[in-house]
Amino acid sequence: MPDIFDQASDIEAMERAAAIARAAGRSAWSGPAPEWMDGVACCAECGNPIPQARRNALPGVGLCVACAE
Secondary structure, eight states: OOOHHHHHHHHHHHHHHHHHHHHHGGGSOOSOOOEEETTEEEOTTTOOBOOHHHHHHSTTOOSOHHHHO
């Protein structure tokens, strides 16, 4: 039976792997697509415009920062 230190080490390894996977996935958004209104990409939830810097960082992002949080 693994002791508490082995369990902590396993949890840390899983969290590290998940963080790496999330960081690698930042280049491709897998959430909802943006709503396009009059040529402006808008949040799929609240309808506010999504800033260009956010769309550059996460191509295809469909949520504003507030709704994504």
